[in-house]
Amino acid sequence: MFSDQGRTLIMTAVSEEKRAIQRGLQNNPNIDVMLAGVGPVSAAAHTAKLLATGKYKLVISTGIGGGFIGKAEVGTLVVSNLIAAADIGVETLDGFRRLEELGFGSTQVEVDSELVFRVTEALQAEKIHMVIGPIITVATATGTAESADERARRVLGAAAEGMEGYGVALAAQIFGIRALEIRAISNLVGPRDRSAWRMKEAFDLLEKTYSVLGEIL
């Protein structure tokens, strides 16, 4: 169903993430690393523009991310098996309702299991500390313990949170191209404490990750 011909596109939100990935890839001629901007709308628009060139077989949304407590600690890599928007829906008096419940379509993109296997096998071989699980996408980063609990409940087993994955994955789905999301955990999802973010460790983990994946993508 999916083509094996073509290049791999890596979409990342900000320049610092892009530079870390490029260091890992070391001028790999088959892979383009491009900026998506921050947030799902910017990510979807930029990704769709690039996929319209017809050059790509695979797109990866990647960068630093928040880890859910008990699922992905700081310093861990999360590889998605599901990419899910966690704040597209409606609030009702009985709580949040996803688009699916309203009959307005889907807010989730499943990741091809063969692709997850191939990527995680390569990372495990290099002893990269990694978990596989759903990664949620939010337009507003979570900043309280209550929102973290509420959003984790919306997507069963949610391991990590970012702000671009679903936008990238939806664009890929529209073009019939496989999508994957990978996050290096820089902080825990919950009360905002910027001083606790471990950015350098997360950028180093991104670099190491793509030095491995450059060999197999």
Ligand SMILES: O=C(O)c1cccc(C(=O)CC[C@H]2O[C@@H](n3cnc4c(=O)[nH]cnc43)[C@H](O)[C@@H]2O)c1
């Ligand atoms: O200063 C802040 O409090 C702050 C809060 C959320 C995100 C940022 C960014 O710098 C956004 C950059 C980028 O990072 C991803 N990210 C990292 N951690 C999280 C998170 O816990 N929840 C959602 N997104 C996160 C995200 O994909 C952004 O593109 C600053």
